[in-house]
Amino acid sequence: MRDAVAQRQPRFARLGPVLKHGTPYAYLSPTLLLIILLLVVPIFLVIKYSFYDNVIINKNPVWVGLENFRIILRDSRFHTAVRNTLIFVSVSVVGHLVLGLSFALLLNNRVFSARTTGIFRVVYVLPWMFTGAVIAILWQMMLNPNGIVNYLLSVTGLSDAKIAWLSSRKYALGAVTFMNIWAGYPFFMVSILAGLQGISEDLYEAAAIDGANAVQQFFRITIPQLKPILISLLTLDFVWTIFQFDLIWITTGGGPLYATETLSTYIYKQAFSRFQYSQASVAAVLVLIACTVIAIFYARQQVARD
Amino acid sequence: MVRRGLLVAVVSLLVLSLSAAASAVTLEFQQWWEVELPRGVLREIVDGFTKETGVEIRLLSNPYADTNTQIAAGAATGTMADVVGLDGAWVYDYAKQGAISNLSALMTKGGYDDSQLSDQVRVDGSTYMIPVVNFAYPMYVNLDLLKQAGVTELPKTWSEFKAAAEAVTRKTQAYGWIIPLSTSSPNGIQNQFMSFLWASGGYMLKDGKPNLVGNEKLIKATEFVKSLFDAGVVAPGAYSMTEATMVEEFVNGRVAFMTSSLAHINLIRQNAPNLNFAVMPVPAMDGYDGPRGMVVANWGIGIASNSRYQDEAWKFIEYMMRPEVNARLAEAANAFPGNVLAAPDYSAADPLFRDAYEIFKDSYAINEFTGLPVSEHLMRIFNDYLQLYIEGEIDSAEEMLAFIQAEWEPNFR
Numbered sequence: 001m002r003d004a005v006a007q008r009q010p011r012f013a014r015l016g017p018v019l020k021h022g023t024p025y026a027y028l029s030p031t032l033l034l035i036i037l038l039l040v041v042p043i044f045l046v047i048k049y050s051f052y053d054n055v056i057i058n059k060n061p062v063w064v065g066l067e068n069f070r071i072i073l074r075d076s077r078f079h080t081a082v083r084n085t086l087i088f089v090s091v092s093v094v095g096h097l098v099l100g101l102s103f104a105l106l107l108n109n110r111v112f113s114a115r116t117t118g119i120f121r122v123v124y125v126l127p128w129m130f131t132g133a134v135i136a137i138l139w140q141m142m143l144n145p146n147g148i149v150n151y152l153l154s155v156t157g158l159s160d161a162k163i164a165w166l167s168s169r170k171y172a173l174g175a176v177t178f179m180n181i182w183a184g185y186p187f188f189m190v191s192i193l194a195g196l197q198g199i200s201e202d203l204y205e206a207a208a209i210d211g212a213n214a215v216q217q218f219f220r221i222t223i224p225q226l227k228p229i230l231i232s233l234l235t236l237d238f239v240w241t242i243f244q245f246d247l248i249w250i251t252t253g254g255g256p257l258y259a260t261e262t263l264s265t266y267i268y269k270q271a272f273s274r275f276q277y278s279q280a281s282v283a284a285v286l287v288l289i290a291c292t293v294i295a296i297f298y299a300r301q302q303v304a305r306d
Numbered sequence: 307m308v309r310r311g312l313l314v315a316v317v318s319l320l321v322l323s324l325s326a327a328a329s330a331v332t333l334e335f336q337q338w339w340e341v342e343l344p345r346g347v348l349r350e351i352v353d354g355f356t357k358e359t360g361v362e363i364r365l366l367s368n369p370y371a372d373t374n375t376q377i378a379a380g381a382a383t384g385t386m387a388d389v390v391g392l393d394g395a396w397v398y399d400y401a402k403q404g405a406i407s408n409l410s411a412l413m414t415k416g417g418y419d420d421s422q423l424s425d426q427v428r429v430d431g432s433t434y435m436i437p438v439v440n441f442a443y444p445m446y447v448n449l450d451l452l453k454q455a456g457v458t459e460l461p462k463t464w465s466e467f468k469a470a471a472e473a474v475t476r477k478t479q480a481y482g483w484i485i486p487l488s489t490s491s492p493n494g495i496q497n498q499f500m501s502f503l504w505a506s507g508g509y510m511l512k513d514g515k516p517n518l519v520g521n522e523k524l525i526k527a528t529e530f531v532k533s534l535f536d537a538g539v540v541a542p543g544a545y546s547m548t549e550a551t552m553v554e555e556f557v558n559g560r561v562a563f564m565t566s567s568l569a570h571i572n573l574i575r576q577n578a579p580n581l582n583f584a585v586m587p588v589p590a591m592d593g594y595d596g597p598r599g600m601v602v603a604n605w606g607i608g609i610a611s612n613s614r615y616q617d618e619a620w621k622f623i624e625y626m627m628r629p630e631v632n633a634r635l636a637e638a639a640n641a642f643p644g645n646v647l648a649a650p651d652y653s654a655a656d657p658l659f660r661d662a663y664e665i666f667k668d669s670y671a672i673n674e675f676t677g678l679p680v681s682e683h684l685m686r687i688f689n690d691y692l693q694l695y696i697e698g699e700i701d702s703a704e705e706m707l708a709f710i711q712a713e714w715e716p717n718f719r
Contacts, residue, residue: 056382057403144551145542146560167545253490256545257693272378273683275399 043288049281056277068282078283080258081266088177088262089241095181096237097230100188107189108196121193128186136250139179140166166252169259176248176260180241188233195229196222228301235298239291263287331618332362336376337391339605339639340367342569347638355625361618371491371548374682381405386610388619392435394427394606394676395496395685401429402679407609409433412620422647423627427606427677437604438626439641441567442666443497444585444600446574451562454478460586464502464530467563467589471539474562482539484561485531486547487693492685493549496675497601499692501565503527504599504672506591511674516714518707526591528695528703535696545693557581567603568640571656585662587669599672600665604644642666679717687713 050068052061072078103124107117127135142148145162153159165175203221212220223230245264248254254265263283271280340348352363366387368376374396380386381400390406400406410432413420420426420433427435447460455474461467471482486494503510508523510516518524534540541561543551549566556564557578565588574581590598607626609619625631633648635641640659643650652660675681688710695706 057399059404140551146555146558162542164543164545167543167547172546249490252546253488255489255690255693256487257690257697269683269686271382272375273686274680275403277382 046281046284046288049278050285052278054276054278055281057275061278064278068278072279072282072286077258077261078266081261081263081283084173084258084260085242085262085264087173088180088244088260089238091177092180092184092241092244093234093237095177096185096188097234099181099185100192100233103185103189104192104196107193124189125186127183128190130183132183132244132246133250135179135183136247139175139182140251143175167256169256172252172256172259176251179251180244180247183247184237184241188237191229191233192226195226199225231301232298235294235301239294242287242291330360330362331615332364333389333613333615333619333622334364334366334387335389335391335622336366336368336373336380336387337605338368338370338373339391340365341369343638344572347635351626351631351635352622354631355622358625359618359621361615361622363622380610384612386612388610388613388615389622390608390610392427392606392608394435394437394604394673395493395678395681397427397435397606397608398429398677398679398681400608401432401434404611406434407611407613407616407619409436409609409620409623412609412616416617416620416624418624422629422645424642424644424646425604429677435606435608436623436627437606437644438632439636439639439644440602440604440671441569441639441641442600442602442662442669442671443501443565443567443588444662444665445501445563445565445588446556446570447584447586448480448556448559448562449582449584451478451480451559455562460584461589462587463589463592463594465592468530468534468537468539471534471563472537475537475539478562480559481541481561483534483563484541484547484552484555485544486549486552487544487689488546488548489686489689491548492682492689494544494547494552495685495688495692496673497549497567497603498565499527499531499688500674501588501601502530502591504601504674505588505669506594507596507599508591509674515718516711518711518714519704521707523591524707525703528692528706530591531692532696532703556583565601568659568662571640571658575656583658585658585665587665598669600669602671602673604676605639605641684714684717 049055051063051065052058053064053067055061107121107124109117112120130138143165144150145164145167149165150159150162153163163171165171199222203225204217207217207221243264244262245268248260248262248265249268252260254261254269263286267280267283267287270276270283335352337348348365348367352365356362366376370393373391374393377386377390377392377396377400380390381403384405386405392400392406397406409426410428412418413433423436424440425437426433427437451474452458452460452470455470455477457470457473459466461470467483474480474482485498488494500510503524506523506527508521508527510518510521510524535544541547541555552564553566553570553573554577555561556566557574559578559581568585574583587598588600607623609616609623613619626635627645629643629645629648632643632645633650636643636648636650637652637655640655642663652663675685678684691700691706691710694700695703700706700709
């Protein structure tokens with residue numbers, strides 16, 4: 001028995017370095033497996049699909065190389081979707097930043113009592129509590145030609161017209177962008193508020209002694225101190241807003257006449273209305289490339305910060 | 307010895323329980339019907355099947371539009387529910403994808419007599435969907451608004467309709483007519499726009515292919531709809547409006563006329579018990595006195611190809627189409643049965659439903675979008691060009707229809 005144990009020991013000893021180096025990977029393996037299954041495989045499948053004539057509905061897909069890319073890049077509706085997405089995303093992100101920062105500064109103000117601040121904190125964060133579908137239906141009713149927005153415009157004497165906010169090519173993109181800003185600013189507000197509360201009071205006291213006014217303190221102390229948070233927020237929001245779908249789909253469906261067509265509604269229509277899954281994959285791949293560029297920028301910022 | 311006996315007993319029990327688990331089949335049934343039926347009716351009907359066969363039915367119920375999305379996603383990933391509620395407009399694409407089963411084969415295998423079915427939706431000669439119940443789309447009219455506007459007779463022709471809609475818009479706070487043209491759900495083209503064409507004996511297809519260019523009746527119908535917009539009698543917000551919002555506007559007394567499903571009688575009664583409304587035939591082109599087409603939509607049923615329980619699923623469809631079950635469903639849904647042998651008792655039904663039934667009997671059922679390839683996409687194309695025409699960015703109805711035909715044709719090859 002002893003001999004047997006003695007014989008086994010060197011074998012285990014030989015495995016020592018493998019076990020030593022393999023243990024961390026063993027711990028990582030569940031996460032790696034999940035990442036591979038939920039992220040890597042779907043991404044590669046979508047990339048693969050984009051090179052075939054059509055998939056899913058076609059039992060024997062044929063490799064067509066870059067043909068689908070050529071079709072999509074020449075499609076004027078894709079161009080419209082890209083243009084609308086850029087407007088929607090950039091205005092939304094700026095709107096989120098301005099509103100989030102303004103409300104965070106208000107809530108960080110010591111003029112109001114803690115109770116008042118607490119009440120407003122709850123009120124301001126409310127839009128974030130609703131799902132996209134609820135927000136869409138809520139605003140759809142308010143922006144109805146017979147809705148409360150037109151009523152308020154009418155009683156204040158600003159406009160008597162029954163403006164069809166979501167049915168007019170002139171207003172629809174602005175209306176959905178406004179809804180998205182309303183729905184998303186609390187995330188900025190909460191994050192910036194946390195950042196504001198972490199800025200040392202000493203900095204403001206020293207600046208006051210040096211004679212800096214409130215505006216100078218804001219631009220020389222507050223903004224630089226918040227910069228890492230702001231960069232993270234802007235980057236993440238840019239990516240999230242590109243994928244905004246339910247709000248637009250429920251309220252306008254990308255219409256009227258493509259006025260609110262964004263990349264997400266364009267991809268949906270290609271896939272689930274036209275059943276052109278490969279062309280939908282091409283558009284998705286192009287969005288993926290754009291988001292990857294932003295993600296690299298974000299990662300580099302994070303590394304530089306660390 | 308005792309230990310061995312115990313072991314045998316445990317193993318036997320395990321085998322028995324496993325075989326029992328294997329025989330307890332549960333079919334998933336994805337549909338939007340439960341949402342639109344009175345509470346508990348569909349559950350009660352499907353429980354009858356479970357009682358007979360022991361096969362459990364799990365109802366997966368969502369609103370109509372969500373059901374389509376869920377089924378489309380299931381078809382793409384091969385995870386569709388065993389039995390699915392279908393709209394005729396979806397069938398072609400799912401059949402071509404191989405996502406739904408060929409029911410002709412199952413009918414033949416089961417020796418089913420299909421002569422009792424009022425209709426079957428076929429692709430390449432094989433049945434893929436059976437309409438369980440059919441819904442007619444009459445025109446609803448708010449009688450109080452008509453009275454306020456001094457309109458004493460229900461309009462029968464387009465010119466009478468336009469005059470009545472103008473009177474309502476001019477003399478009341480409401481609008482004459484309403485049409486939902488949202489891009490997300492473009493079936494306003496099928497249910498509201500085309501109802502004027504079909505009521506006038508017109509068609510948009512010829513031998514199953516698009517026949518839009520030079521189609522005189524369709525040109526006139528298009529010009530008529532534009533004239534309603536130009537006259538300002540159409541409720542605002544049409545371009546982002548869905549059918550649900552349209553019904554809501556009617557319920558709130560903001561519009562005098564709307565073409566809508568008979569299924570909405572319950573909803574209107576529930577939400578506006580005091581609304582004084584009636585149903586009438588969709589007005590026809592001036593001078594037309596031939597038979598009128600009436601839009602029908604149906605609650606169809608099909609089987610997912612990926613279902614492991616094809617035979618059980620077919621038995622369930624047979625059960626749903628059985629005359630007495632079919633009649634019960636038709637009564638509850640305010641619809642017409644899909645089985646010609648079913649004899650629903652409409653005596654307890656809403657009087658308006660009985661009026662609609664009389665209108666239906668004087669018309670012929672039509673829906674040219676049923677069974678077409680990518681029919682939702684076709685409606686969306688029509689919707690886009692119609693909006694451009696109404697907005698004055700396309701000069702004539704002929705030009706608009708030519709654009710649509712050019713975009714439709716590649717989908718029919």
